[in-house]
Amino acid sequence: MASTQNIRNFSIIAHIDHGKSTLADRILELTHAVSERDRVDQMLDSMDLERERGITIKAQSVRLSYTAQDGQTYQINLIDTPGHVDFQYEVSRSLSACEGALLVVDATQGVEAQTVANVYLAVDNNLEVVPVLNKLDLPSADPERVKDEIGEVLGLDASTAVEVSAKEGRGIAEALEAVIANIPPPPDTRDQPLSALVFDSWYDSFRGVVMLVRVKGGSLTPGQRILLMSNQKRFEVQELGVFTPKYQQVKSLAAGEVGVIIAGIKEIGDARVGDTVTLVERPATQALPGFREVKPVVFAGLFPTESGDYPALRDALAKLKLNDASFTYEPETSAALGFGFRCGFLGLLHMEIVQERLEREYDLDLVVTAPSVEYRCHTVGGEIKLIENPADLPSAGDLDFIEEPYIKATVHVPQEYVGAVLKLCEDKRGTQKGISYPSATRVIVDYELPLAEVVYDFHDKLKSVTRGFASFDYELGEYQRNDLVRLDVMVNGDPLDALATICHRESSYLRGRDLCRKLKELIPRQMYEVAIQAALGSRVIARTTVKALRKNVTAKCYGGDISRKRKLLEKQKAGKRRMKQVGKVEIPQDAFLAVLRLD
Secondary structure, eight states: OOGGGGGEEEEEESSSTTHHHHHHHHHHHHOOSSSSOOOSSTTTOOSSSHHHHHHOOOOEEEEEEEEOOSOOOEEEEEEEEEOGGHHHHHHHHHHHHEEEEEEEEEETSOOOHHHHHHHHHHTTTTOEEEEEEEOOTTOOOOOOHHHHHHHIIOOOOTOOOEEOOOTTTHHHHHHHHHHHSSSOOOOOOOTTEEEEEEEEEEEEETTTEEEEEEEESEOOOOOOOOTTTTTTEEEOOOOEESSSSSSSEEEEEEETTTEEEEEEOOOOGGTTTOOEEEESSSSOOSSOOOOOOOOOEEHHHEEEEEGGGHHHHHHHHHHHHHHOOOOEEEEEEEEETEEEEEEEEESSHHHHHHHHHHHHHSSSOOOEEOOOOEEEETTTTOOOEEESSSSGOOOOOEEEEEEEEEEEEEEEEGGGHHHHHHHHHHTTTEEEEEEEOOOSSSEEEEEEEHHHHHHHHHHHHEEEEEEOOOOEEEEEEEEEEEOEEEEEOOOOEEEGGGGGEEHHHHHHHHHHHHHHHHHHHOOOOOOOOOOEEEEEEEEEEEEEEEEEOOOOOTTTTTSSHHHHHHHHHHHHHHHHHHHHOOOOOOOOOHHTTTTOOOO
């Protein structure tokens, strides 16, 4: 068993698309962890979704062996983390398993919003941060400017930052030497009782629940009986393993190491992320501190298109929840869509990824309702209700006022686009809180914005008005009172609860009009007229009509008296009226997401 002096545990953190996964690939090549034949791009991104979108969704750990310039061989546990703000919980969990972090900054783009957020996460976890400048091969790279930005914005000494080109494989050995020199080894606590932090887990059809742990104290071998401290459940360890990056069995896991425990856990709820594993014979006195509980900020309904798939959706959500502890779900019923689940997500991209994973990995066909946020409703009687679904809003007579959540947004943007960003934030009912100039070309704008406005299309519009150069990060702020109303959508007089939204009274008419117009394009024509209306309470504020398909009933009338044709048309008219009374309009999936794509 190697000494902990020769172990280094670190994460790679960065803003999205700054080259984390490419750097991880080069480190795997340098340490000969993968053969030339097995080598592919984004080695640690195992999901098809990650490769298709070019983003990291799940943090992945890998154990490597590296012989340093001092002649000693080091065991390196590397964790590649996501860069998008919606997957920040993955990053915070990964950092709890490390002593240090490799901060990758694009030498052309410089410090961006998520760079700042990830560095603060690392500092909160008392980690040693080693700055690395990537993409030095690009002609527009400006390492000196970026070093100044790192010092100015992050307060880190970047004078000795390692300069690399992950694409060309330059400077990778120097980055690993910097890790060994600057990141401290884990403390040697192998003589203490076993305590291991579960920082990831997933469900395997053959082995049950698989737990990825960082051993903080003691050691563990197969055959020993373990105790999960949150629920006091006991299991026998069947197998221990590590990823190198392929799965490989090991004979033991000791303090300072990262590895996998398989203990025949069949119940998905038993192995929770953030739990502490200890031994039955010699238990630890107290559990390790878990992770900060994350609160979902975007809520949407997930419904199976076939009502018989409801049990399959319930099981799939339970398995996915084990793998991604940052989303929540609870059963919900909709008049329009039947039985389903109300799910909470960390953002729109997170919602999209969860939906795609459910459809791909569990072969489900889903309808997703328009996302909303959690409102605080104050009733006339002084009661406070938290409302995630606009359909649950109390009636106008019982309602006193509504408060909505605000966020503190930070936008990093090149100087020439500042005006466009300020206009966009003002259009979204934002309040400017500050503006600063860390360098001659970069500007940091601080705004307070209603979360509901950000959920819809803020990120897309921000990228449009700044040609993709702006980056955006946020944290939740306080609730604030506003003049908010519920906008109902009715199709043929029947309210569609799944399309109800809560919006500001000033923008309700425009949103209602645009929504009716959008639905008119999406709802297929029937044999009768379909009326689409937007209403505030009992007052209709916008309306449009999907024209009826007309069968040519007079086609077989050759000549003759006009009254004969008129009689057929009157008969058709009466039939359409009757059909309208009993007809049911099928609403396509696109209609529920139309709320998102209003111009």
